[in-house]
Amino acid sequence: MLKKGIPRHSQISQWLRSQIEDGVFEAEEKLPSENDLAKKFDVSRVTIRRALQSLESEEIIYRCQGLGSFVSDKRTPHNLVRLTDFNEDMAKAGLNASSEVHEFKIIDAPSWLLPPLQLDEGTKVMQVDRLRMADGSPVAFDSTWLPILYGQLLSLEKLKSSTIYKILEEEYDISVIRGTYRFTADIADKSLASELKVDEGSPLLMIERSTYTIGNKPVYFQRRYYRTDKVTYEMTLERPQEDNGDYPELPMKEFIPVFNR
Amino acid sequence: MLKKGIPRHSQISQWLRSQIEDGVFEAEEKLPSENDLAKKFDVSRVTIRRALQSLESEEIIYRCQGLGSFVSDKRTPHNLVRLTDFNEDMAKAGLNASSEVHEFKIIDAPSWLLPPLQLDEGTKVMQVDRLRMADGSPVAFDSTWLPILYGQLLSLEKLKSSTIYKILEEEYDISVIRGTYRFTADIADKSLASELKVDEGSPLLMIERSTYTIGNKPVYFQRRYYRTDKVTYEMTLERPQEDNGDYPELPMKEFIPVFNR
DNA sequence: CAATTTAACTTGTATTAACATGTATTGATA
DNA sequence: TATCAATACATGTTAATACAAGTTAAATTG
DSSP, rough: OOSSOOHHHHHHHHHHHHHHTTTSSTTOBOOOOOOHHHHHHHHHHHHHHHHHHHHHTTTSSEEEEEEEEESSOOSSOOOOOOOOOOHHHOOOOOOOEEEEEEEEEEOOOOOOOOOOOTOOOEEEEEEEEEEEETEEEEEEEEEEEEEEHHHHHHOOOHHHHHHHHHHHIIIHHOOOOOOEEEEEEOOOHHHOOOOOTOTOOOEEEEEEEEEGGGGGGGEEEEEEETHHHHHTEEEEOOOOOOOSSSSSSSBBBOOOOEEEE | OOOOSHHHHHHHHHHHHHHHHSSSSSSSBBBOOOHHHHHHTTOOOOHHHHHHHHHHHHTEEETTTTTTEEOOOOOOOTBBBOOOOOOHHHHHOOOOEEEEEEEEEEEEOOOGGGGHTTTTTEEEEEEEEEEETTTTTTEEEEEOOOOOHHHHTTOHHHHSSSOOOHHIIIOOOOOOOOOEEEEEEOOOOHHHHHHTOOOOOOOEEEEEEEEEGGEEEEEEEEEEEEEEEEEEEEEEEEEEOOOSSSSSSSOBBBEEEEEEE
């Protein structure tokens, strides 16, 4: 049942993770007892506990002495934030996402783009402008700049049905390891106003995103303008309930505002 | 050395936490080996490992087989986001924070405020308007509304030297358990423009914050406008390096955009 | 002297064993 | 009937032990 070469506790926690993911064990459902699991996998109870501990620290399950282990209700592993994708975000919100590619060209990198993409002067970059729509009406407009190295992997065809993130990850195995988001506000100039169908001078929520792959290599730099009447970014921070006394005064969560001078 | 009644592994992990916090073990410094710690506390190595495991899952330390355990460089436990405080944010950025209370009054709650504060029509609320400054120049302007229950605990005096968060937590033991942040953009009207010393129509980053105490009771609702030339909110999301195979495809971090219709 | 082997030390994995503590049910007792 | 004690079973704590595997440096070898 268990492969060799991979720690058993990892395999067991992985098995449980996928079982929970697949809905075999539903939310709030009681898992088999540690002894039962130990028998099932023919390992010691300690190994089972090691596996359950992983799931507990990921807040996928919670355990009650005397009662058993239960699947957490939270759909996403708490405290974990995923690097999200426009289409994915929209799908989660139950909206029909679509996008139009309005620009797909190679340009000389403007000077302000050199530092974020770690490029030298005179280098060319790929620029992709897209209008993002939810249920057919414009929600956001973004420009993305990529070093030619990565930009050449894209095509108009693919961009229509997929996202840059997915194309690079799934087709070329270039995965984004790190991403930095910057939130700021801007006002719609003539061009943005007409793209997003808002009045010139309207406030727009701007999110700049820098993404990096292994070795801190920049993959792309993106500026996205959201219609404020359409999108608000929201984030809930929760202070962990005083569980076991492990956190006496406790860590909550961090959110770093950067002050420009 | 160890008290009874409290699990030894908890006491040991707590001791290590505070030693690290106090700088006894600095960033990237190697901790004593598991065997050394076991001898020091006269416990088994398993107990030490249990303690280190807690610190590891909190990302306070990391461990390398064959090398030892090391203190993580990250100042704040990773993946944990703290509910922050304006003064604290500024201090961290090395700026001198100050604020002027421009309004401190009791008003009839406007209708749009009723749902977020879970109040009935006709209720009165406390409103506090403050201009926030960094090194003497205006950075943000916020209005905070509190149910009278909590508002009455504040005073002009205290607000000058402290923050609402601190006053309620430290003096009245009312601690904020949960907070929701919403990011959006707005433009400066005449009043905001003159407060923040920007042109009318300038873009401002607006952050709405709802905070709750135990039992999901709203403590206050706040609207803060940041000068975009002064402040950008930034957030870095990192995908955990494939450590042990525990996370095969996955979990990064979550950041929820809310789509208004 | 350089390359290799060995030894010592580190954390990682896993078992067996015992006892502590919390929860719920069952059955005897007042 | 209501209460309490016994019991079974859950997770929690901890020890003692063994071996695996990664790292480093010293010792050995060519």
